[in-house]
Amino acid sequence: MTEADRLAQLAEQEERLQFTQFDNETALALGQQLLTAARERGLAVTISIRRNGQRLFHAALPGTSADNDAWIDRKSNVVDRYGHSSFLIGTQFRAKGGSFEEHSRLDLDRYAAHGGVFPVLVRGVGPVGTVGVSGLPQADDHAFVVEQLELFLSS
Numbered sequence: 001m002t003e004a005d006r007l008a009q010l011a012e013q014e015e016r017l018q019f020t021q022f023d024n025e026t027a028l029a030l031g032q033q034l035l036t037a038a039r040e041r042g043l044a045v046t047i048s049i050r051r052n053g054q055r056l057f058h059a060a061l062p063g064t065s066a067d068n069d070a071w072i073d074r075k076s077n078v079v080d081r082y083g084h085s086s087f088l089i090g091t092q093f094r095a096k097g098g099s100f101e102e103h104s105r106l107d108l109d110r111y112a113a114h115g116g117v118f119p120v121l122v123r124g125v126g127p128v129g130t131v132g133v134s135g136l137p138q139a140d141d142h143a144f145v146v147e148q149l150e151l152f153l154s155s
Helices: 003-017 024-041 066-082 086-093 136-152
Strands: 047-052 053-058 117-122 126-136
Touching: 003 086, 003 117, 024 047, 024 053, 024 126, 024 136, 047 066, 047 117, 066 086, 066 117, 066 126, 086 136, 117 136, 126 136
Parallel strands: none
Antiparallel strands: 047 053, 047 126, 117 126
């Protein structure tokens, strides 16, 4: 898959995976779903869901560390700044022939454009938060979040 193809796929995911509303109960239900799915698969991931800067759900499964918390924070900062998934932003930089690390001009201790954090998008409103995981390779982190959002939003 080319970077252009991947960008189109990532943009389509963001257009499709939107909520009609998002409150604390929604965050808790989504977080529980992610946690259950990760446990069933034996994944060593940290899960975080935020709305307007407030952490509404956080879980760290065995095999994770404080480093995973830091990765989620850095990826979430990218989503908060750009309004798109951390994977989409990293892909945009690569598609232009460079990297986020080389060309973003942002503090890399605070920002990471690696896959795994997706914007919580409310239709007609826009981004209001983030849902993310850390612990797998970046494409797998992203795919897990997208898969779980698809299941959650279809129920």
